[in-house]
Amino acid sequence: MTETVVLLAALLALLAGLAAGKAWERYKLRGGRWIDRRRLRGSPHYILGLNHLVSNQIDLAIDELTKAAQLDRDALEIHLILGNLYRENGQVSKAIQIHQRLLQRARMTTLEHAHVLLCLGLDYRHGGFIDRAAETFSEVVRLDPRNTHALLNLEKLHEEQHEWREARVIRQRMAEAAGDEHNPRDQAILAFLENELGLQAMREQRPDQAIRHFEAATHLDVKTVPAYLNLGDVRLALGQRKEAVEAWEKIVRIVPERAYLAFSRLKDAYAGIGAPERFPDLCRRLIDTNPQDWRARLALGEHLAANGAARRGLDLLLESLLHNPHGLAIHQAIWRTLSVLAFEESVVTRYINLTRDAVFYLDPHICMRCRYRSTELLWQCPQCHEWNTFVEERIATAEESEEAPA
Ligand SMILES: [Zn+2]
Structure with missing residues (x-):
């Protein structure tokens, strides 16, 4: 996971750097001589560095890109990437140093300036310097009001401090910046922030x-x-x-x-x-509309078992198990009901036959964004901090998986 993030951060920085590369003229006067910068970019160190980056060998990439950066001290993108690599490699102070040095350059466009600040803000955030990170991201937004990357980081910083009101303001700005204030995703996040308030x-x-x-x-x-x-x-x-x-x-x-x-x-x-009676009615309605609803069956089964209808309750519990063989709560309810039925042999056998082929495992909830797994349903992902991204992994019964195409 972290490896993917490192690679992604580096490549994003690279792409952003290349986009800003218009300002990076091909020829450069150095020491009274014109130097072909395209040749520099094609230096073995630069290419080797990128290759190491792609194969995720961060230390080697840093070595080669450092050499490339020494060859061409003006190349903003190489220094930016280098700083980002140090940051993702855990050497935050080194990253800060590199990015701060870039800020002192005289000839930078506003967008280049914003981009360097964004990288610096990420360094601060990574290093836990929350206030400085917030200031730096705010400065990026001042220079580039539509910088969603900086806005998103600001929002997450506020969320981490439980400053829901401030986070809401930022999310509203993001929606405005995107020119689509009624985007369902923004609306959903604003709704979660309201809920926190x-x-x-x-x-x-x-x-x-x-x-x-x-x-x-x-x-x-x-x-x-x-x-x-x-x-x-x-x-x-x-x-x-x-x-x-x-x-x-x-x-x-x-x-x-x-x-x-x-x-x-x-x-x-x-x-x-x-x-x-409204409760069992509700469960039945849910089962009618969604035959796979194992939770409504579990609830109804337990309700019946607790109200003198153990046998009918057990039927529902076994049906529920068919749809979710790894549901611990279902097994527990079944055992309770079996004990009410004094472990009658025929019903115990039914249970054993049903569970024989079931595959058991935990954490069926999974974040659609970063694949983080959780036993519980979570509204905000603890790994990627995104809102409402959890889905319940569909667990097919043994019977269904046999039918499913390979
Ligand atoms: Zn996630």
Whole structure:
């Protein structure tokens, strides 16, 4: 993973450098002589350095590019890449030194200046100098208001410090800079930031404000699941059970694949308003609309088993297992139900036959952006810090994988 990042960062710097390369004239007066810069760029050190970069041998790439940089002290791109390589190699102070030296150059265009500052900002961020990183990225944005790279870094810095309001301002600027203020991705991120503001208000005992944030989140993006969960929680804490149920039921209606997140809340709330039957009804509706919904089967199975219908409950639990053979919660529910049925031999045999070919493994949630894996569903990825990127890896049953084309 880090290796890919290193390579990517270096290549991006290279590409950006080449783009700025118009300013990099072919011929250069040095020591009273014109030098063909294209030949310099074609020096073995430069090419060797790039080759090492591509084959991910960072130390060797640094060696060769250092030689190339000595051959041509004016070549902005080589110095930029070199600094970036040092940074990604963990030598942050060296990276800072190189990039700071570049800033002292007199003849730089505004965009080149912004680009050097961006690299320096990344150095600071990497080294944990948060304030200096924020200042530097802000300076980049001042020079180049549409620099989404700097804006994104600023946003992440604010998020890391839980400065949700500031992060929201930056995300709004990014949407404006892209000229598309209603881009669904931006709306979704703004919604998650609103949700965080709501949680903050909840912690600070300001329920009215929390409700406004959660509602704003769902207006920005109707699929912001945690905002509905939290909205219901605030409503419930205020004694507004009916409104709480309404909030949670919106998940069932709008994002049924995440309905399970509201199961225990809804189950308790239905019981609280004297309508416990609404819970199994809800599960049945979910199963009808999505036959693969193992969680609704699990919940319904457990509900039936707990209400004197162990056999019917067990049927549903075994069906649930068919769709998700590695679900620990399902196995536990089955064992509980088997014990209620006094481990009757025929049902135990059914269970054993079902599980014989199942493949077991954990962490089925995976970040679509960086492939980070997690046992839990996460709203923000701890590795790439992106919002709402987790999907549940589809685990085929043994039967299905046999049918699937190779
Ligand atoms: Zn990720």
